[in-house]
Amino acid sequence: MIEVKNLSKHFGDKKAVDDISFTAEDGEILGFLGPNGAGKSTTMNILTGYISSTDGVALIDGVDILENPIKAKQKIGYLPEQPPLYMDMTVKEYLSFVYDLKKCKLPRNTHLKDICQLVKIDNVYNRVIKNLSKGYKQRVGLAQALVGNPNVLILDEPTVGLDPNQIIEIRTLIKRLGKNHTVILSSHILSEVQAVCDKIVVINQGKIVADDTEENLSKNLVNNNKISVKIDGPCDEAEKVISSIAGIKSVDITSKETDEFCEFSIESEEGVDIRRELFKRISERNWYILELKTSNMSLEEIFLKLTVGENIPAVKSYGGVK
Amino acid sequence: MKAIFRREFVSYFTTPIGYIFLGFFFALAGIDYSVTSIAGGSAGSSGSGTAELTQFFLWLLIILVILIPILTMRTLSEDKRQKTDQVLLTSPVSLSGIVVGKFLAAFCVYMMGVAITLVFSVVVSAFTKPDWVTIFGNILGLLLLGAACISIGIFASSLTENQVISAVISLASIGLMSLLSVISGFIPIKIVQTILNKLCFLERYIGYTYGQFDLSNAVYFISVAVLFMFFTVRVLEKRRWA
Structure with missing residues (x-):
């Protein structure tokens, strides 16, 4: 904990x-999400005792990392952003060194072999680390964090540099480890956090902007009363027609291709579903609804909203880069 | 500490550093030995072509000033550059454990170098009966001096991520500490001269080359070694709080 x-x-x-x-x-499994430079790695470095905090406390299983660093560090397995590997050692030598460093009591050979099988590096067990590919280096780094079977795992962007298959494998592994460990993992890849984590902490410019489960995050931020609709019909008239529906809060034209075809964003009052009424009124006038959708916010949009705030349209308009 | 010692010691020989250090040490000590003892006449005033090894051990000091920075330059700077310090500093080992482990590893490689002087002494003993007490006194002096120099070198390597800068800093500091008595000659203030002479490695070491064992000199070198290891721990500690 x-x-x-x-x-x-x-x-x-x-x-x-x-x-x-x-x-x-x-x-x-707690996901630590934030843009680059948000303070994710700094926080993780503090939690693992690599750097100290200016203020506040971090407790690992109730042990203060500043007051009793040795005892707290025994409970932690840490994979930093750049895996801390000695390039001139073989995987076996390196893991054995970490085993000694952590004063591990488990049977050496079987323990190390188990870890290697877990992260699938047993086929490079006797190779020198500097000759391994980035994905393998990353996995050796993860193996290092697992040595000694610590209670708490702190993983800073654990899937960086892995190919898609390996990413899925490592995610599955982290999920499995999460059942009997406390895991904190940082990422700026949203789908990763979505796929793996039970709880999400979004951090931006050193401050927590959200701390909740994924569903709650979506629920709180998504406005269910917002729908967008594309209508083939005279725009100005259509706007009036929509506005006249009972329970409508606001109607905006979000894009207008011609006078006869445009897209509206409609916000209604809470608990009012205007879709049926909308359909009826539009079809009565022989116009067509080409598209009708509730705006469901993805984690990506939540993330943007939380970290960029009101500036989302501005971000989108720059050279079409989203 | 034991794990760090073992890793460091092995890494001296999986990287070229250990071989370079030992190779140069053996070569230079060999040249030193040939010039001062075998061909002795021209170089040594006190021991020309005899079993007298005073000159030999004196010159070793200069060799050490040059070679110890090579031995210690990557000790902590490389860890910082490659970010391997993260695995050390986040594992349940104290900072002093890390520094002492690294110190002992460098010291052991250094002892392997110093061991060559025994070989030279044995060669001398084939021709004449050497003064073994003096020789062991000399070796003890070398070990004490080396401990102080290695500690300074490790301190220098904790200050930077760059091995070259680390080597230059330790070369300058060890060189300065060894030649303080030369500098003191230019300062016509009695008290400053005395202080500088007391701090000078050469002055402290020279007694051993004559076979004198002076406890205060031994205490001095050990103090320097401990002090700089303490400073190194402080540097690592400060970096966490920066």
């Missing part, structure tokens, strides 16, 4: 992490 209370880290004037608090329970 990891408890973080009012954690801050300042680098000079810059607040890399600014008063964040969250908790990850046993058997929970």
Whole structure:
């Protein structure tokens, strides 16, 4: 279990992490989501005792990482952003070194073999690390974090550099590990967090902007009363017709291809479903509805909304880059 | 600590550093030995062509000033550059454990180098009866001096990510510490001269080359070694708080 209370880290004037608090329970996978430079790695470095916090506490299974670092570090397996590998060692030598470093008590050979099978590096067990591909290096880094079977796993972008098959394998592995470990994993890949994590903490510019389960995040942010509709018919008249439906809050034309064809964004009052009424009125006038959809926010949009705020349209309009 | 010691020691010989250090040490010590003891007449004033090894051990000091930076330059700087310090600093090992482990590894490689002087002494013993007490005193002096120099070198390597800068800093510092007594000659203030002479590695070491064992010199070198290891721990500690 990891408890973080009012954690801050300042680098000079810059607040890399600014008063964040969250908790990850046993058997929970917590996804740490944020754009580059949001403070994800800094937070993880603090949790693992690599750097110290300016303020606040981080408890690993109830042990303060600053007060009792040795005891707290025994409970942690850490995969940093760049796997900390000694390039001149073989995988076997390296893992054996980490085994000694962590003062591990489990039977050496079987334990290391098990880990290698788990992350599928047993076929490169005797090779020198510098000759391995990026994906293998990443997995050796993950293996290193698993040595000693620590309670808490902190993984900084664990699937970087892996091919799609390996990504799925590693995600499955993390999910499996999450059943009896506390796992914190950071990522800026949204689908990854969506696929793996029980709980999501979104961080931006050192501050937590959301902390909830994925469903709740979507629920709170998605406005279910918003629909968008494409109508083949005179736009101005159509707008009037839609506005006259009972329970409508606002109608906007979002795009207009010709005077006879445009797309509306309609917001209605809570609990009112206007779709049937809308269909009836449009068809009465012999216009056509070509498309009708409720705007469902994906995690990606939530993420953008939380981290960029009101500027989403501006982001979209720059050279068509989304 | 044991794990770090073992890894560091092995890595001296999986990378070229250990071989370069030992190779140059053996070569230079060999040249030193030939010039001062075998061909002795022209170079040594006190020991010309005899079993007298005083000059030999004196020159070894200069060899060490040049070679120890090579031995220690990558100790901590490489860890920082390759980010392998993350695995060390996030594992349940104390900072002093990390520094001492690395120190001992460098010191063991250094001892392997110093062992060559025994070979030279044995060669001398074939011709005459060498003064074994003096020779072991010399070796002890070398080990103490080496411990202090290695500690300074490790401190230098904790200051930077760049091996070359680390080597230059340690070369300059060890060189300076060894030649303080030369500098003191230019400063006409008695008290400053005395202090500089007392701090000078050469002055402290020279007694051993004559076969004198002075406890205060031994304490001095050990203190320097411990002090700089302490500074290194402070540097690592400070980096976490930066």
